[in-house]
Each structure stands twice: as structure tokens, then as C-alpha cells.
Amino acid sequence: MIQCPRGTRDFLPDEMERRRFYEGKLRETARTFGFREVETPIFEDSELFILRSGPNVLKELYEFKDKGDRSIALRPEMTAPVIRMFVNNMSNEPKPIKVFYFGQCFRYERPQSGRYREFFQFGAEIIGSATPQTDAEAIATASAMLKSLGLKDYRLRIGHIGVLRQRIADIGVPKERTAEVLQKLDKKLYDEARPILADMGVSDADMEALFELTETVGGTEVLDRVPGEAGDWLRQVVSYLDAMGVRDLEIDLGVVRGLDYYTGMVFEAEAPALGAEKQICGGGSYTLSELFGGEKVFSTGFAVGFDRALLALEKEGSSYDFDGIDAYVLCVSDDVRVKAAEIAASLRTAGVSADIDFMDRKMAKALKFASSARARYAVIVGARELEEGCVTLRNMATGEQTQVEIDALAGAIVRARAH
Numbered sequence: 001m002i003q004c005p006r007g008t009r010d011f012l013p014d015e016m017e018r019r020r021f022y023e024g025k026l027r028e029t030a031r032t033f034g035f036r037e038v039e040t041p042i043f044e045d046s047e048l049f050i051l052r053s054g055p056n057v058l059k060e061l062y063e064f065k066d067k068g069d070r071s072i073a074l075r076p077e078m079t080a081p082v083i084r085m086f087v088n089n090m091s092n093e094p095k096p097i098k099v100f101y102f103g104q105c106f107r108y109e110r111p112q113s114g115r116y117r118e119f120f121q122f123g124a125e126i127i128g129s130a131t132p133q134t135d136a137e138a139i140a141t142a143s144a145m146l147k148s149l150g151l152k153d154y155r156l157r158i159g160h161i162g163v164l165r166q167r168i169a170d171i172g173v174p175k176e177r178t179a180e181v182l183q184k185l186d187k188k189l190y191d192e193a194r195p196i197l198a199d200m201g202v203s204d205a206d207m208e209a210l211f212e213l214t215e216t217v218g219g220t221e222v223l224d225r226v227p228g229e230a231g232d233w234l235r236q237v238v239s240y241l242d243a244m245g246v247r248d249l250e251i252d253l254g255v256v257r258g259l260d261y262y263t264g265m266v267f268e269a270e271a272p273a274l275g276a277e278k279q280i281c282g283g284g285s286y287t288l289s290e291l292f293g294g295e296k297v298f299s300t301g302f303a304v305g306f307d308r309a310l311l312a313l314e315k316e317g318s319s320y321d322f323d324g325i326d327a328y329v330l331c332v333s334d335d336v337r338v339k340a341a342e343i344a345a346s347l348r349t350a351g352v353s354a355d356i357d358f359m360d361r362k363m364a365k366a367l368k369f370a371s372s373a374r375a376r377y378a379v380i381v382g383a384r385e386l387e388e389g390c391v392t393l394r395n396m397a398t399g400e401q402t403q404v405e406i407d408a409l410a411g412a413i414v415r416a417r418a419h
């Protein structure tokens with residue numbers, strides 16, 4: 001038997017319905033905040049991701065040569081493609097440009113719970129604006145999205161990568177080795193960072209001060225310990241967020257992010273219930289457009305890890321009510337089959353979702369099938385009732401049966417649905 005490739009999943013109808021429901025919530029929220037949807041190709045020229053994504057993403061890139069010997073990569077994330085799209089097609093539009101996207105990304109990681117090789121991101125970018133309010137708008141959108149899913153237990157941490165980059169430069173780390181140092185700080189691997197920094201001639205005192213900086217964590221009171229203009233910037237971000245009712249957040253200068261393109265504010269949301277793979281959302285401000293042949297344009301964005309957010313909901317015991325169908329049409333005898341098909345068609349035309357038995361099941365079995373299809377009503381078509389222009393309508397929840405004229409059938413089901 002051929003299975004789906006490692007780190008990928010099939011989504012069966014129940015799961016798919018649940019996913020679409022939550023995707024809809026995110027979509028609604030994005031629209032509420034004034035974002036419009038875009039879509040980019042699932043694969044791109046590898047160069048797009050190689051230019052600035054950083055070592056973490058590169059070693060996980062799904063990269064191959066196509067039949068024309070071009071270097072192609074499956075997208076590991078969607079910010080670079082969206083900015084390419086902006087440079088190619090949208091750079092003259094009035095700013096800021098607010099777009100959102102939903103789609104699968106690919107990273108050659110070691111699969112485990114919450115970590116897949118094919119996973120879904122729901123993201124948003126605000127392109128062409130660099131103000132504390134822009135940053136606050138992105139964070140507020142992300143926070144509203146997580147809330148719209150019904151997620152309760154998550155932490156929102158806001159930092160500033162510019163502060164760490166500046167400090168790293170000040171203590172003498174060469175530019176091309178910044179990513180390597182940041183990677184260690186991201187995972188708080190200070191013991192691994194020490195020899196690397198020592199090798200670059202960084203003094204012990206500078207190293208410890210750097211580690212202390214990444215440990216600047218707490219409520220808004222720690223903003224006083226954020227050096228330079230970044231402290232003031234973050235203070236403004238926080239006050240905009242406060243005005244928008246987003247107050248459940250922490251300041252954490254240890255938020256480093258795995259991607260290399262961030263320049264200023266960075267943020268992450270994590271759901272503690274998820275254990276190792278608890279990061280459900282990440283983002284920040286960045287510039288990429290100048291790498292893709294455009295002018296330098298500042299942007300802020302984020303992406304919700306859709307699969308992880310759903311896992312977190314499951315862990316919180318949040319339940320989802322399946323839609324089911326309005327009606328399941330079944331026949332008492334073979335001679336009414338054509339008429340039953342006609343009745344099902346008329347229900348569908350009237351906007352009533354209807355399925356029909358064509359497996360020749362006996363009544364009891366057909367009713368059982370109707371209930372497994374989560375039908376709210378069974379429409380039982382029998383020769384005797386047909387003579388009077390009627391069918392039997394069975395409420396699947398109560399078992400109650402009534403005789404209904406065919407012409408009034410759709411109306412009866414629609415009226416009951418409204419109650």
C-alpha cells in the first residue's frame with residue numbers, strides 16, 4: 001500500500017469540515033481588519049528563499065531542478081512570495097497594502113506532533129508602512145485571529161530584533177555571523193554561544209551582557225530596560241495595543257524568530273499545552289523588497305501556524321458541531337426511485353442540502369445511513385403517499401414523522417432549520 005509521504009497528511013471529510021470552519025473564522029477576522037486575500041504559487045525560483053531567509057530555512061528547503069534545469073523550491077513560508085508579488089505587480093498602489101493569505105508551506109523538518117513537512121499558514125502583511133501603529137495593527141490582527149478561533153490559553157510575547165542586532169554588532173560580531181549567534185540566542189543555548197562569541201574575540205563581560213539583554217522579560221515595566229529608540233517604539237506599540245483592547249501580552253527581548261529578514265519589532269504567540277512545538281504564530285517588521293529588485297519598503301506581518309492552532313484548540317477540549325445535511329431522501333420501494341430523484345433535485349434547487357439513497361438499502365439500513373450522514377430529516381418516498389402528492393418527513397433527532405405535500409417540503413425543512 002502506498003502511504004502519503006512522511007510529514008504530510010490526508011484530511012478526511014470530518015477533519016476538512018472542521019478546518020474550513022476555523023479557516024473561515026480567520027478569514028472573517030482578516031477582512032474585519034481591512035486585509036484582502038492574495039495567492040501566490042506553491043513553488044518559486046529557489047533564489048527567492050535563499051536570498052534572505054537564513055540558515056534555518058535553507059537547510060529545510062524542498063529544492064529541486066525542474067525539467068528546464070531551473071532551481072525550484074516549494075515555498076517554506078509566504079512572506080517572500082508576497083513581497084515578490086508586491087514588487088512585480090503592486091508597488092505603485094497606495095500604501096499601506098494590507099493582504100492576507102492561506103496555504104500550505106513545506107519544510108524538510110523531522111516530523112513530530114505539531115511539526116509537519118507540509119503545513120498550513122494563515123498570514124497577513126501590511127506593506128509600505130513603518131510606524132509603531134503599523135506594528136500594533138499586525139499584532140492586534142493576530143491576537144483577534146487567535147481569539148476568533150476560541151483559543152483561550154496562549155501567550156503573546158513582543159520583542160525587538162533591532163536591539164539584539166545592534167548589540168551583537170557593537171560587541172564586534174561580523175555581519176555575516178550574526179544569524180549564527182541569533183540562532184543560539186533564539187534557543188537560549190548560551191553555553192553553545194560562548195565559544196562561538198569567544199572565537200570572534202567578544203569579551204566575557206560583553207557576552208554576559210548580551211545574554212542578560214535577551215533575558216529582558218516581563219510586563220510593560222521592563223520597557224525601561226530596552227535600550228535606545230527601540231524602548232520608545234515598543235512603548236508606543238503597547239499603548240496602541242492597549243487602546244485596541246489587546247492587553248494580554250509580555251515584553252520579551254529574547255524573541256529572536258527563525259527567519260533572517262526581521263529588522264524591528266518581532267512577536268510570537270505560543271500555546272503552552274502544545275509542549276515542544278508550541279509556537280502557534282510568529283511575525284514582525286522587515287524589509288525584503290529591495291532584494292527582489294524593488295525599492296526598500298518596510299512591512300510588518302505574521303503567520304498563524306494553522307495546524308498547531310487547531311491542535312491547541314483540541315487540547316483545550318474545544319468541540320466543533322458538524323454541519324451535516326438537511327435531508328436524506330430514501331425510497332420505500334424500487335418503483336418510486338425516479339420520483340425520489342426528482343424530489344431530491346427540487347430540494348437542492350430550493351437551497352436545501354439533500355442526499356439520496358442509491359444503494360437500494362432497506363428502510364432500517366437507509367435510516368441508519370442517514371443518521372451517519374448527520375441528516376436532520378429523512379424524506380421517505382412511498383408509492384401510497386405519492387398518490388396523494390405527499391412524502392413522509394422524519395425528524396432524525398426525535399423520530400417524529402409527518403406527512404408533507406411535496407410542494408411544501410422544501411419550505412417545511414427551511415422553516416424548521418430557522419428554529
Ligand code: HAM
Pocket residue numbers: 076077078079080107109114115116117118119120121123124125258259279280281282283284286300301302303304305306307308
Ligand atoms: P514562522 O515562525 O517560520 O514565520 O512560521 C509561522 C508559523 O508557522 C509558526 O509560528 C508555526 O506555528 C508554523 N510552523 C512553522 N513550521 C511548521 C511546521 N513544520 N509544521 C507545522 N507548523 C509550522 C514565518 O513563516 C513568517 N513568514 C511569518 C511572517 C509573516 N513574518 C512576517 N510576515
